[in-house]
Amino acid sequence: MSNMYGELGNKLVQHAKRTQALTHLxxxxxxxxxxxxxxxxxxxxxxxxxxxxxxxxxxxxxEPAIACALLVDHLCMRxxxxxxxxxxxxxxxxxxxxxxTGVDVLEQQLPVAEEASAxxxxxxxxxxxxxxxxxxxxxxxxxxxxEEEYFRQYSDxxxxxxxxxxDIDLTGSLEPPKDxxxxxxxxxxxxxxxxxYGVINLTKNSQLYVRQGDVERLIAQGFLERLG
Amino acid sequence: xDIDDILASVDRHDPTxxxxxxxxxxxxxxxxxxxxxxxxxxxxxxxLMDRMMDRVRRQIETIEDLAATSADPLPSTSxxxxxxxxxxxxxxxxxxTLSILQTDLSRTQYTLRSLLRQRLSKLTKHSMHxxxxxxxxxxxxxxxxxxxxxxxxxxxxxxxTVGQEAPHPPLxxxxxxxxxxxxxxxxxxxxxxxxxxxxxxxxxxDDNAGGTSMVQGPEVREVVFVRCLxxxxxxxxxxxDGVEEEVVGGTAMRMGDVWAVRWEGxxxxxRRGEVEVL
Numbered sequence: 001m002s003n004m005y006g007e008l009g010n011k012l013v014q015h016a017k018r019t020q021a022l023t024h025l026x027x028x029x030x031x032x033x034x035x036x037x038x039x040x041x042x043x044x045x046x047x048x049x050x051x052x053x054x055x056x057x058x059x060x061x062x063e064p065a066i067a068c069a070l071l072v073d074h075l076c077m078r079x080x081x082x083x084x085x086x087x088x089x090x091x092x093x094x095x096x097x098x099x100x101t102g103v104d105v106l107e108q109q110l111p112v113a114e115e116a117s118a119x120x121x122x123x124x125x126x127x128x129x130x131x132x133x134x135x136x137x138x139x140x141x142x143x144x145x146x147e148e149e150y151f152r153q154y155s156d157x158x159x160x161x162x163x164x165x166x167d168i169d170l171t172g173s174l175e176p177p178k179d180x181x182x183x184x185x186x187x188x189x190x191x192x193x194x195x196x197y198g199v200i201n202l203t204k205n206s207q208l209y210v211r212q213g214d215v216e217r218l219i220a221q222g223f224l225e226r227l228g
Numbered sequence: 229x230d231i232d233d234i235l236a237s238v239d240r241h242d243p244t245x246x247x248x249x250x251x252x253x254x255x256x257x258x259x260x261x262x263x264x265x266x267x268x269x270x271x272x273x274x275x276l277m278d279r280m281m282d283r284v285r286r287q288i289e290t291i292e293d294l295a296a297t298s299a300d301p302l303p304s305t306s307x308x309x310x311x312x313x314x315x316x317x318x319x320x321x322x323x324x325t326l327s328i329l330q331t332d333l334s335r336t337q338y339t340l341r342s343l344l345r346q347r348l349s350k351l352t353k354h355s356m357h358x359x360x361x362x363x364x365x366x367x368x369x370x371x372x373x374x375x376x377x378x379x380x381x382x383x384x385x386x387x388x389t390v391g392q393e394a395p396h397p398p399l400x401x402x403x404x405x406x407x408x409x410x411x412x413x414x415x416x417x418x419x420x421x422x423x424x425x426x427x428x429x430x431x432x433x434d435d436n437a438g439g440t441s442m443v444q445g446p447e448v449r450e451v452v453f454v455r456c457l458x459x460x461x462x463x464x465x466x467x468x469d470g471v472e473e474e475v476v477g478g479t480a481m482r483m484g485d486v487w488a489v490r491w492e493g494x495x496x497x498x499r500r501g502e503v504e505v506l
Contacts, residue, residue, distance in 0.1 A: 033421065033422055036422075037422045037425045037426065040426055040427070040430065041425065041426070041427065044427040044430075077427075077430060078430075078435070081423075081426070081430055081435070082442075084421075084422050084423075085418065085442075088417070088418055088421055088422070092414065092417060096352075144421065146417055146420045146421045147417070147421075149417075149420075150413065150417045153413050154410075154413060157406065157409050157410060157413065160409075161348075161402060161405075161406045164402050165340075165341075165344065167281065167284045167285055167288060167337075168281075168284060168336075168337040168340045168341050168344075169337065169341065170341055170344060170345065172337070172338075172341055173338075174341070174342060174345065176335075176338055177331075177334045177335060177338050180327055180330055180331050180334065211330070212334070213330075213334055
């Protein structure tokens, strides 16, 4: 136990603080989380050890030194708990935010592997191995397995709530609408979309004047870019 | 009851009249402004929301019908230029109507969306606070139950049980379902990530050892800007912070006055419709 109690917890909170300012989610601090949880268990054992000689009849006013040690242990445990909660809370909030904006974090993890395999066309065997690694392990993922599960379930929850408000598109823009129609440029081919004004063909690099509500989703997904 | 509610009730028997539509719109906008200005969740305006959603639904139908008409090439068997001009003219008129209707619709949708999102964000921020508030007061019983099976206590067990079908003021029924489901999800996540490896007595999410409760509520002392809508409103100063007893109206607002006051001081006046949040 080279560290002082609470030092690891502090590190977690610093990570959380930094995460708040970032747009993406930095890698999950698996080791740090485990270490802080371990510290809590150590402290709990220390409490038990301190209390054993008294067999349940501990009187704090008779043993102020031990009472003080117990208090410090308890405070450290609770502080660690708060640090862990804060760290996970910040990250889940980030995940929820991404969920609302329609970003699929789980899919986003994949392109990295795809690009890697595309670049290493010559070393096909190596690329395949890499692709396999990406499929089975979570090495390059910045999410913990629990967080991936959380993201999936929150998406379902959100979809269920949204389903009750289909007429107003709950995940739509939170900017007050100014123009019904906007200028957009197509960044990626997206095929044809059906609107109330007929079919629009979205071919790359074309510029269109379309109804905002029709293309909001496509802008968020990066198919279109708003001009002006 | 809000003064507008009283006015609206006059023609409530027919919610399709333009007058009641305009009034509802004003009500919604006011409520939306209040919900965004105040830190705590305001009571769910059920009937108003039902009427608004009903109108949105009908407006979407109208727009779809109109759009179908304008997209249909009108009977083009005749080739006279005269008729074609009329067709183009009708199309232009329809398109203008469509634009107006859609602009109006997207504004209503925006207000409703923003309102619902604001409420969800408040609920998410203080989830345990609202869960404790709407749960039946059986906390002691559940606590003694959980103590008997302490070794397999999970963080989820600290979530109050709430019947999910009926609305629990100030929440709507869907909001209750969302809140409960979300909190269970969170508790499970915390449990799987680290709380599960904690000593059992530390696994709860409503820990209040050492006199500090882990459950935080909204700050009701936050300052809001309000306008007085009646002759006189007395600001309430609740006990605490050096004030021994509740003081009503050391100072009073007059009609038309705009004040910056603590929300707790005018909360009841707002409920009675005597002030509006700006």
